[in-house]
Amino acid sequence: MKHQESPKNSPQFSIVILAFNEILHLPRLLESIRGLNTKVYVCDSGSTDGTLDVIKDFGAEVVYHPFETHPKQWDFALNHFKIDTPWIIGLDSDHIVLPELYEKLKHFSDEQIPAHISGIYFNRKNYFKGRWIKHGGYFPKYLMKMFRNGVGYSDLNENMDHRFVLKSGETMVWKEGYLKEENLKENKISFWIDKHNRYSDLTAAEEVERKRALRAQVIKPRLFGSPDERTAYLKRIWWDLPLFLRPFIYFFHRYFIQLGILDGKEGLVFHFLQALWFRFVVDVKIWEIEKEEGKAR
Structure with missing residues (x-):
């Protein structure tokens, strides 16, 4: 599969985020991606706690869409925003991009990725009540969070276990560099x-x-x-x-x-x-x- 090359120094990926009353979480996530050469889009389902102010201050584009299920919300977000970068990263508000992953993204280039690769798995660290859950099958845990624009889409055959799937191409796994997931509300x-x-x-x-x-x-x-x-x-x-x-x-x-x-x-x-x-x-x-x-x- 041949992919169109992007001009040098242009954004290589965009980040799409789902949010609803995420004043506890969204500032952490946005701070963890600050400095990346990227566009940020947020699909909000009716926040009333100051989340929208945080999004505005960061300079991200935001759209409102009523929530039904996570797969449907992702489907709307991916089809609504006019994303023009070669790659897309889909994150939840309670995610944090840790330094190792930040560095990989900071130096990411579409030209480095083989043409047959359309999706990239990130390695997630899950935290509960402040503790990293290392065992019980929870680490390593690979989630496909990055995919080629126009190739990845939301699996609407799922109600709960949301995942992105590919129309074509293969995947690769980034074992090093981590995505932290910690929902403070669940404490x-x-x-x-x-x-x-x-x-x-x-x-x-x-x-x-x-x-x-x-x-x-x-x-x-x-x-x-x-x-x-x-x-x-x-x-x-x-x-x-x-x-x-x-x-x-x-x-x-x-x-x-x-x-x-x-x-x-x-x-x-x-x-x-x-x-x-x-x-x-x-x-x-x-x-x-x-x-x-x-x-x-």
Whole structure:
């Protein structure tokens, strides 16, 4: 695939960000990318806490769009903004570009990337209650956050696990240089539970639709493929496991086999809630949906 070369010293990529009442997070992210030769676009879903002032002060372009799901919000953002750089980076407001990744982006050039590469995976460090979650399968964690303009798009076959997919081309992984993810709102456990209770509705509905073949996997499932292809493969196994049993299997695997136990008390809370509590609530809601549908027949 041949790609058009950009004039020397012109922006090589643009950064697109989703936001909603992110006064705690957005200033950190914007400060972490300050100095990069880039354009910044923000898709906001109705912030009222000063987020819009932060965006304006930074000089980013902003658009309002009501929120439905993350994949739909990303789809709107990528199609609304008139982005003219060769590459696009998609970030959430609770991300921070750490110094090693900043340096890679500072010296990034489209000409350095082979023409057959259309997507780049960043390595993410996830933090919970101030602690880096190093174990339980959470590090290294590769997310495709950078892709060629016009080639990457948002996977609308997902309700919750948002990911970018490619129309064509291959991917590469940046193992060095990190993207930090830390949602400070989730330090209050009631916020975390309320948020994931809402997420469990979407996840349960999505899985029921997959059982009926109303949703397809866009990404090809392959155990030894790209990080997203491996995730797609593991999801297929997950969907076939028995309800109510699979959350316990998953928690045991993450906490003991993948050594989540080494993440301390913060890790215990995180892995228990994310791997067991959340997944169990999803299974209960799937059971409720199927039970109600059975009565209606």
